[in-house]
Amino acid sequence: MTDRIIELLKHSGADAWEVTSLKEEGWEFYFIRHDLDQNRAKKTEHIHVTVYKKNEDGSAMGSASMEFAPTESEENVRRSIDDLIYRASLVQSRSYELNPKKEAEAGTAVVRPVAETAKAFLETLNSVHETDTEDLNSYEIFTSVVERRYVNSAGADLTEQYPKSMTEVVVNARSEGHEIELYRLYHSGTCDRNGLRQEIEDTLQFGKDRLRAESTPQMTNASVIFSTDAVLPIYRYFLNNMSSRFVFRRMNDWQIGTPIADGIEGDTITLRALRTLENSSANHAYDSEGAPVRDLTILENSVPKAYWGDRQFCSYLGLEDTFRVTNWEVLPGKTPAAEIRTPGTLEVVEFSDFQADPVTGDLFGEIRLAYLYDENGRRPVSGGSVSGNLKELMKHMTLSAETKQYDSARVPAVTRIDGATVTGK
Amino acid sequence: MKAFFSDYLKTIEPGLKKLVSILSEQYDYVSILSTDSKGLRVMITRHARSVGSETMTTERGTVVRVAKNGLYSEYAFNDFDAEHPEATAERLKEQLDAQLALLASLNTPVYETGVLDDEPCELFVEKETGELPEDCDVKALVERLTAISEKGMTLSEYMIDCMAVAQSTHISKLFLTKNRHMAQSYVYSEGFIQAVVNREGSTRAGRASLSGLAGPEIFAGLSDKTEEAVEQALVLLDADRIEPGEYEIICTPEVSGLIAHEAFGHGVEMDMFVKERALGKEYIGKRVGSDLVTMHEGALCAENVTSYAFDDEGVPAGDVTEIDHGILKTGICDALSAKRLGTRPTGNGKRENYEHKVYTRMTNTMFDSGTDTAEDMIASVKYGWLLEGMQSGMEDPKHWGIQCIIDHAREIRDGKLTGRVVAPVIMTGYVPDLLGNVTMVSKDREVFGCGGCGKGHKEWVKVADGGPYLKTKGWLG
Numbered sequence: 053m054t055d056r057i058i059e060l061l062k063h064s065g066a067d068a069w070e071v072t073s074l075k076e077e078g079w080e081f082y083f084i085r086h087d088l089d090q091n092r093a094k095k096t097e098h099i100h101v102t103v104y105k106k107n108e109d110g111s112a113m114g115s116a117s118m119e120f121a122p123t124e125s126e127e128n129v130r131r132s133i134d135d136l137i138y139r140a141s142l143v144q145s146r147s148y149e150l151n152p153k154k155e156a157e158a159g160t161a162v163v164r165p166v167a168e169t170a171k172a173f174l175e176t177l178n179s180v181h182e183t184d185t186e187d188l189n190s191y192e193i194f195t196s197v198v199e200r201r202y203v204n205s206a207g208a209d210l211t212e213q214y215p216k217s218m219t220e221v222v223v224n225a226r227s228e229g230h231e232i233e234l235y236r237l238y239h240s241g242t243c244d245r246n247g248l249r250q251e252i253e254d255t256l257q258f259g260k261d262r263l264r265a266e267s268t269p270q271m272t273n274a275s276v277i278f279s280t281d282a283v284l285p286i287y288r289y290f291l292n293n294m295s296s297r298f299v300f301r302r303m304n305d306w307q308i309g310t311p312i313a314d315g316i317e318g319d320t321i322t323l324r325a326l327r328t329l330e331n332s333s334a335n336h337a338y339d340s341e342g343a344p345v346r347d348l349t350i351l352e353n354s355v356p357k358a359y360w361g362d363r364q365f366c367s368y369l370g371l372e373d374t375f376r377v378t379n380w381e382v383l384p385g386k387t388p389a390a391e392i393r394t395p396g397t398l399e400v401v402e403f404s405d406f407q408a409d410p411v412t413g414d415l416f417g418e419i420r421l422a423y424l425y426d427e428n429g430r431r432p433v434s435g436g437s438v439s440g441n442l443k444e445l446m447k448h449m450t451l452s453a454e455t456k457q458y459d460s461a462r463v464p465a466v467t468r469i470d471g472a473t474v475t476g477k
Numbered sequence: 478m479k480a481f482f483s484d485y486l487k488t489i490e491p492g493l494k495k496l497v498s499i500l501s502e503q504y505d506y507v508s509i510l511s512t513d514s515k516g517l518r519v520m521i522t523r524h525a526r527s528v529g530s531e532t533m534t535t536e537r538g539t540v541v542r543v544a545k546n547g548l549y550s551e552y553a554f555n556d557f558d559a560e561h562p563e564a565t566a567e568r569l570k571e572q573l574d575a576q577l578a579l580l581a582s583l584n585t586p587v588y589e590t591g592v593l594d595d596e597p598c599e600l601f602v603e604k605e606t607g608e609l610p611e612d613c614d615v616k617a618l619v620e621r622l623t624a625i626s627e628k629g630m631t632l633s634e635y636m637i638d639c640m641a642v643a644q645s646t647h648i649s650k651l652f653l654t655k656n657r658h659m660a661q662s663y664v665y666s667e668g669f670i671q672a673v674v675n676r677e678g679s680t681r682a683g684r685a686s687l688s689g690l691a692g693p694e695i696f697a698g699l700s701d702k703t704e705e706a707v708e709q710a711l712v713l714l715d716a717d718r719i720e721p722g723e724y725e726i727i728c729t730p731e732v733s734g735l736i737a738h739e740a741f742g743h744g745v746e747m748d749m750f751v752k753e754r755a756l757g758k759e760y761i762g763k764r765v766g767s768d769l770v771t772m773h774e775g776a777l778c779a780e781n782v783t784s785y786a787f788d789d790e791g792v793p794a795g796d797v798t799e800i801d802h803g804i805l806k807t808g809i810c811d812a813l814s815a816k817r818l819g820t821r822p823t824g825n826g827k828r829e830n831y832e833h834k835v836y837t838r839m840t841n842t843m844f845d846s847g848t849d850t851a852e853d854m855i856a857s858v859k860y861g862w863l864l865e866g867m868q869s870g871m872e873d874p875k876h877w878g879i880q881c882i883i884d885h886a887r888e889i890r891d892g893k894l895t896g897r898v899v900a901p902v903i904m905t906g907y908v909p910d911l912l913g914n915v916t917m918v919s920k921d922r923e924v925f926g927c928g929g930c931g932k933g934h935k936e937w938v939k940v941a942d943g944g945p946y947l948k949t950k951g952w953l954g
Contacts, residue, residue: 079576082834084752087588088580090813093572094553094832096538100531118530121537122556123485132530142619143519143526167579174583190752220933222754233754233875237934270721301524302637303673303680364525404880405871405934409901411673411680412713416903418880420873437880437903437954439718443678475721475903475954 053122054099057129058203061101064133066140067113068104068150070204072340073097076216078196079170085188086178094196097122103133104150105140112144148367153207156344159337160328161214164242169195172243173219180249186256189222189233195242200340208342215241216333221252225259232262234402234420239459241331258401261432262421268398268436269424271474276438277392277399278467281458282417285408286467287382289442290321292410294350296361300368303411308356313443318470319451320354322383325375326462334378334460343375350377354446381462385451389466392450398474399423399430400438413442419474436476445469479603480692482662483513483649485537490651492559496541497653499566506544506592509653510789511557512831513537517610517693518644521622523630523637528615532646533929534939538831541569547589549813550576553832591816593790597656600793602786604663608692610645618643618696625670625703632707635674635714639707643668643696652791659791664692665782665939667927668699670706676714681900683709684866684884688926688941690780709866709884716885716900721954725861725889726904727854727946730923732883734942735867737842738930739879740908741765741772741799742942743872745808746825746837746932751817755874757808765805766912771845772800772944774809776824779841781941782926789835790826797823803912811837829936836932844944847918851946854917855889862886862953863894868901877908886953906952919946 054073061069080092102117116139118132173193182188195217203209219238224231234255238248278286293304293312306312312321325348328335339345341363349357359371366374393399399422400406406417416439423430452466493509500507516532538555552569622641629639645666652659669686685702689695728736741757749755776785776794787793790812798806810818811826814837827838855863866884873879885900926941 079572080834081576081580084588087586088548089588090549090551090834091573091576091580092551092553092834093569093576095568095572096553096555096832098555114526114528116528116530119535123537139528139615142616143521143528145524145526167575170576171579171583174579174585178583189754218935220935222752231753231875235933301522301673302675305678368524404873404878405869407869407882411682413680414901416882416901418871418878418903418905420878435878435905437905439901439903439954473718473721473954475905475952477952 053120054201056126057099057101057120060130060133064137066103066137067106068205070102070150072100073201075199076196077166078194079166081170081174081193083191085190103136103140105137106147107144111147113147114140114143114145116140146368148364150204150206151208151342151363154344156337159212159335161212161241161335163197163213163215166195166197169215169217169242172245176243176245176248180252182256185227186223186225186260189224191222192220194218202338202340202342204342210338210342212336212338214333214335217242219248223252223255223259225256225263227263230263232259234259234262239333241333241335244331258421262434265421265432265434268419268422268433268474268476270476271398274472274474275397275468275470276472276474277397279399279465280401282400282403282406283463283467284458284461285406286415286442287463289408289410289413290323290351291377291380294356294359296359296365296369296371299359300365306356310355312354312356313447316354316447318447318449319385321351322353323351324349324381324383325360325377326379326381329379329457329460329462332379332460336378339376339378341376345375345378379460382464384453384455384464386453387450389452389454392452392466392468393425395426397425397468408442415440415442436474438472438474440472445471478606480606480609480647480662480664482603482660485513486511486649486651489557489559492557492562493653496562496565497655499563500541500543501655504543504545506595507654508542508791509539510831511539511651512649514646514648515611516644516646517613519615519618519622520640520642521619521626522640523626532644533937534646534648536830540831544592548587549590551834590813593812593816595654595656598659598791600659600787602661604690606664606692607694609664610647610693613645613693618693621696621700625700629670629672629703629707632704633674633711635676635711636672636707637675638673640671641699643693643699645693652787654791657791659787661786663690663785665690666693666695667782668696669927670699670702672706672710674710674714679714681710681713683707683713685709686927688782690782690784712898713885713900716898719886719899719902719953723950723952725858726951727858727861727863727948729863729865730943730945731867731925732864732881733844733944733947734925735870735881736911737772737844737944738839738940738942739870739872739881740912742774742839742842744874744877744908745799747808747810747818748814748837749874750808751814756877757805757874760805761807763805764803765909766800766803767915768802769847769915769918770800770803770912772843773797773845774799774839774842776840778843779924779941781841781924782939783840783941788824788826789828790822792822792824792826795824809837809839811835827938829938833936836936838932838938839930839940841924842940842942843924844922844947846920846922846945849917849919851919854919854946854948855894856892857917857948858889858892861889863889864902879908879911880905903954904951905954911949911951914950915947917948921945
């Protein structure tokens with residue numbers, strides 16, 4: 053069907069077009085405790101088409117998009133393409149050119165048969181060390197292989213295969229009739245047996261501690277430590293604000309060569325796009341618009357070095373050789389993690405849903421489990437919330453020397469932010 | 478006019494029936510859900526404009542559910558050849574058998590479940606709509622949204638962008654078993670305006686929305702929301718941070734809806750009862766709120782974005798009274814969970830789309846109205862806050878904890894709004910405390926359907942929620 057659509061597009065009167073076909077074969081397993089609740093398999097193909105139509109002098113261009121089912125009739129496809137061309141003519145913005153065919157190194161994704169990856173996940177979840185008081189409540193395993201083909205009217209015709217997996221785990225801990233749960237969602241390419249088992253066993257330990265947690269105290273000007281994937285929204289704030297979409301829309305005043313904040317007293321941020329991260333689900337040779345992916349320094353010591361992003365907005369900014377970030381990293385600091393956890397700091401290891409608003413910089417999250425450090429060690433606390441605004445808080449960050457990877461992102465393993473507000477009781 | 482049922486689904490229906498027949502020879506239970514839902518999405522911002530045909534719920538595909546020896550399995554695909562259903566049957570069996578062989582090699586035990594009821598049911602529902610998204614005058618809609626965006630930009634010197642979005646989806650679903658033939662089609666639409674302002678490096682966004690069980694004709698009402706979105710954004714530029722603490726609060730209907738959704742939506746999804754993940758199971762028949770709190774959940778409770786005729790397991794839509802004058806009566810339940818719990822399904826078995834598993838999910842989650850007025854409620858507050866707008870929420874059904882991110886709050890002193898605004902506001906707390914402290918409920922109520930809902934951090938579905946103004950106490954930070 054994809055080839056037929058491409059043929060119809062070539063003769064359609066569209067000024068430009070893109071087709072992305074995503075073929076996916078996946079297996080899924082759902083468990084209650086270790087009993088199989090349900091097994092699922094899927095085989096699908098999604099064909100996304102975007103059509104562009106320019107005005108008479110070519111200075112403006114509009115786009116319209118649609119997904120075509122592989123079962124769509126040729127008559128409907130032909131009619132829909134005509135509709136798309138008309139609709140594209142209605143929404144004109146500044147014109148730009150699609151990515152022409154560009155050479156790139158071969159992709160680094162390691163693809164294994166779905167059954168092999170599924171077996172690795174099943175064995176790993178079965179091997180987690182559980183006790184009478186800390187165990188798995190339920191888990192869900194999703195693993196698939198995706199074949200992505202991107203074709204456009206500028207000559208690009210690129211096909212890549214990559215693995216994609218997700219594991220949802222709910223753990224319980226109980227004591228004297230009281231039971232708590234913690235929730236985790238892990239993304240990856242395939243199964244990292246040791247890493248996943250370690251993550252889950254750490255979570256079981258967190259569950260044990262939550263049972264004896266006291267109420268979180270009220271803290272102003274708090275030093276809050278992030279050591280789980282809850283830190284990702286914080287670092288994504290920096291990544292998003294360096295995107296051409298944000299910059300062109302003037303969502304911030306960050307400029308190449310000018311520090312993003314005055315008076316930074318803590319560690320600065322160095323953020324890089326990476327072509328490859330081991331076992332990431334985003335190891336692509338090309339981005340989803342056909343641009344080659346490469347290593348690129350985006351922020352260096354909190355000074356913007358390079359914007360990234362959509363072809364449209366990069367083109368508006370006059371950037372020709374850029375791309376949508378797939379993998380990324382924040383370089384570590386110099387302080388060992390152990391030295392960041394000083395008396396008076398609060399390390400939150402379980403939020404209900406931590407968020408950092410990419411536009412406003414507001415951050416907030418309810419605390420489900422945290423550790424409050426004092427001279428005698430640490431004690432678990434629960435309840436209350438963390439809030440603040442990154443525009444100010446980014447001046448007071450400490451990044452650990454150690455790093456940790458969460459699927460397509462590698463960040464400092466421990467991050468401390470000074471000056472946050474902790475609402476407790 | 479009628480939201481007509483998909484011609485494509487009508488075309489493949491004989492092949493799907495044949496597929497049910499073939500698989501029924503090998504399995505104890507077979508059902509098929511086949512979908513063909515089309516959409517329209519127009520987005521206009523200051524710098525970018527686009528028209529698309531994809532929304533959160535557009536899809537075309539099929540999922541087959543089979544059961545054998547107490548195990549339920551599913552196969553999802555979107556390349557069905559109605560002339561050769563036996564080929565699909567073979568592929569399904571090959572895939573599922575390969576999975577079972579792997580599971581057997583690992584000695585995996587099965588959570589055995591009885592065979593789902595398959596009482597005969599014939600249903601064909603085409604709901605009313607003003608327009609279909611396929612027939613929408615896109616040129617006129619683009620002009621309307623462009624006018625909104627341009628007008629928004631003129632309303633303040635601090636405006637840096639004004640986004641206007643309109644999306645409409647025409648749903649068609651076909652559910653088949655040996656004894657059931659159910660078909661439905663309906664249209665829902667939603668639109669919103671997001672105003673973005675910047676003053677001296679501080680960027681804030683305000684939002685106004687509308688939604689309904691209706692076609693693109695409802696976008697005529699979007700223009701009236703422009704000032705509201707801009708005003709919301711401007712108010713935030715001068716907002717302080719709140720002093721953390723427990724306060725008297727008045728929840729506007731949007732915030733009431735968020736509480737309904739997070740507190741007694743997720744808290745009584747009964748697939749969580751099966752996993753022993755919800756405290757609600759132990760509270761059936763017990764007090765969880767004040768006498769003023771009554772709450773309903775179901776596709777029949779309101780006419781909005783998820784008001785279907787039957788759910789994704791072929792169970793007719795319901796209207797469940799979850800809380801009656803403060804007493805928790807029951808939860809909501811999908812068919813498999815109901816089988817496991819020995820109860821009846823409530824029409825709340827939903828999938829993100831045909832590629833995803835069914836879970837117990839919310840539809841319309843609503844607090845009932847009371848007898849007070851919003852003005853009287855504000856006048857009754859010595860010192861507290863009027864909570865307006867919602868950003869997101871998260872529940873903890875195991876402990877009935879709740880997190881609501883509120884857009885902003887207006888200060889009330891001695892029964893009057895002072896003009897001071899704080900933002901953003903995080904409301905946290907224990908659900909029975911929050912609802913137990915409800916002392917006033919307004920007469921009027923509203924429904925909001927512009928958002929989506931995840932289970933954990935995935936499985937996104939459309940939901941609507943709402944209610945009247947509520948007066949209670951809450952922890953704000």
